[in-house]
Amino acid sequence: MSAVLQAPQPAAAKKWTKEAVEALFALPFNDLLFRAQQVHRAHFDANAVQRSTLLSVKTGGCSEDCGYCSQSARHKTGLEAEKLMPLDQVVAAARAAKDKGASRFCMGAAWRGPKQRDLEEVAEMIRAVKALGLETCVTLGMLKDGQAQQLREAGLDYYNHNLDTAPEFYGNVITTHSQQDRHDTLHKVREAGIKVCCGGIVGMGESRRDRASLIAELANLEPQPDSVPINNLVAIPGTPLAGAEPVDPFEFVRTIACARITMPRSFVRLSAGRQQMSDELQALCFLAGANSIFYGDKLLTTGNPEADRDERLFARLGLQAI
Ligand code: SAM
Ligand code: DTB
Ligand code: SF4
Numbered sequence: 189m190s191a192v193l194q195a196p197q198p199a200a201a202k203k204w205t206k207e208a209v210e211a212l213f214a215l216p217f218n219d220l221l222f223r224a225q226q227v228h229r230a231h232f233d234a235n236a237v238q239r240s241t242l243l244s245v246k247t248g249g250c251s252e253d254c255g256y257c258s259q260s261a262r263h264k265t266g267l268e269a270e271k272l273m274p275l276d277q278v279v280a281a282a283r284a285a286k287d288k289g290a291s292r293f294c295m296g297a298a299w300r301g302p303k304q305r306d307l308e309e310v311a312e313m314i315r316a317v318k319a320l321g322l323e324t325c326v327t328l329g330m331l332k333d334g335q336a337q338q339l340r341e342a343g344l345d346y347y348n349h350n351l352d353t354a355p356e357f358y359g360n361v362i363t364t365h366s367q368q369d370r371h372d373t374l375h376k377v378r379e380a381g382i383k384v385c386c387g388g389i390v391g392m393g394e395s396r397r398d399r400a401s402l403i404a405e406l407a408n409l410e411p412q413p414d415s416v417p418i419n420n421l422v423a424i425p426g427t428p429l430a431g432a433e434p435v436d437p438f439e440f441v442r443t444i445a446c447a448r449i450t451m452p453r454s455f456v457r458l459s460a461g462r463q464q465m466s467d468e469l470q471a472l473c474f475l476a477g478a479n480s481i482f483y484g485d486k487l488l489t490t491g492n493p494e495a496d497r498d499e500r501l502f503a504r505l506g507l508q509a510i
Contacts, residue, residue: 204407204450206354209400212446217438221476224445228477231452236510237474237502238292238455239483240325241285245273245313246297246306247489252329254352255361255428256389256421258489259298265426267489272297275312282317285484288495289509293317294325294348294385296488300365301330311342318343325385330365330373336380346415347377348385354401357394361429374409386413387459390443391421391435399443407450415480416447416454420461422490437465441472448477455480463491467501474505 212220228234249269250259258265282293295313302310307328314324326339327348339347351370352358358367377384386409388402406416420440423430440461447456457480458473465473485494493501502509 204404206397206401206404209404209407209446209450210397212449213396213400213442217442220442220445221472224448224477225475227449227452228479232479233508233510235506236479236508238457238480238510239290239498240292240294240457240480241281241288241290241484242294242296242482242487242492243273243278243281243285244298244486244488245278245295245310246270246299248298250298251300252364253362254364256392256424257298258424258427260427263427265424269298272306272309275309275316278313279316279320282320282322286320286322288484290322290483291510292323292325292346293320294327294346294482296327296348297329298488299329301332302328302335307335307338311338314339314342314344318345327385330369331376333376336373336376336382340380340382344382346383346385348415348417349373349377350387350389350417350419351402351405352388353392353394354398355405356401357392357398361392378411383414384409385415385417385457387415387417387419387447387457389419389421389460390440391423391432391461392429393432396439399439400446403443403446403450406447412451412454414454415457416451417457417459417480418444418447418478419459420464422460422464422487424490437469437472441469441476444473444478445476457481460487460490463493467504470501471505474507 247270248259248267249261253262258267285293317324323345325346355367456478458478
């Protein structure tokens, strides 16, 4: 019998164990991709890719010590900290993103969490972006009681808050907050009726077992996240992870495939690190079930492929933007 048919299924309680995800990772590459395509096609148009544009509305000077991040005040990355961006600049960037064909606009702030005053300004941004006819997403760090509700009232569609890595590996990368803190914020977001965007990073020196454990954690969130960004580490000089060994590109594709199989109805986003990828590698990621990208020439502080390059790639692959 082919390994495809023997591939593991979630346990009866519909919980994914890290062992079951590890067994997916261990499948022959072609079998894993075939299985991911089957799942993908059962739930999505296989040729449609959603596009979100990112804007850093508050850059740098963050109190947290996340080992991958250019924006931590604890790392000497040469990044200049900026104040919260004025509303008119945010609206101009959102309008440009819409004109280029993005469907969602995601605003990121380098905070441990927002202060009440900040939150009110961000709520204004959400209202204004929403009025342009874009879906809205923000990523502001940890939320206190009542803050998610305020964001929802402003019309927020998605909140991005990543689990980032396996629970067992989290303390190797971040010490100023715990992964449980992240779960607590995700709970508040869900309770407020906001859709959850939650994923992680590959290539921080974690093992395959850790990657399987991250995917199992994400897949066991109830309900599963609406969007799952899978970031390939962008190694930033001056951060503790500047010298991290890049992950084998096929291992990255496997991670996407495992996310697709375990989270069949979620949008899986091929996220940071795309600028360093060939068109062929990106095509493999789409084949593995990625159906969302960050679109526009900048992520938060690092580069992303130019929109024109993505347009050409979509045309060559016959992909439609949604
Ligand atoms: N401060 C907020 C937080 O931590 O949730 C929001 C911004 S933070 C930059 C959002 C996410 O970007 C992180 O959780 C991480 O997954 C991703 N990220 C940050 N720097 C990265 C890098 N150098 N390479 C890949 N992903 C990165
Ligand atoms: C996510 O998972 N990836 C995005 C978004 N959510 C906010 C951020 C990627 C940041 C990459 C490094 C940088 O540009 O600073
Ligand atoms: Fe701050 Fe977020 Fe960067 Fe961590 S990932 S240092 S919380 S901006």
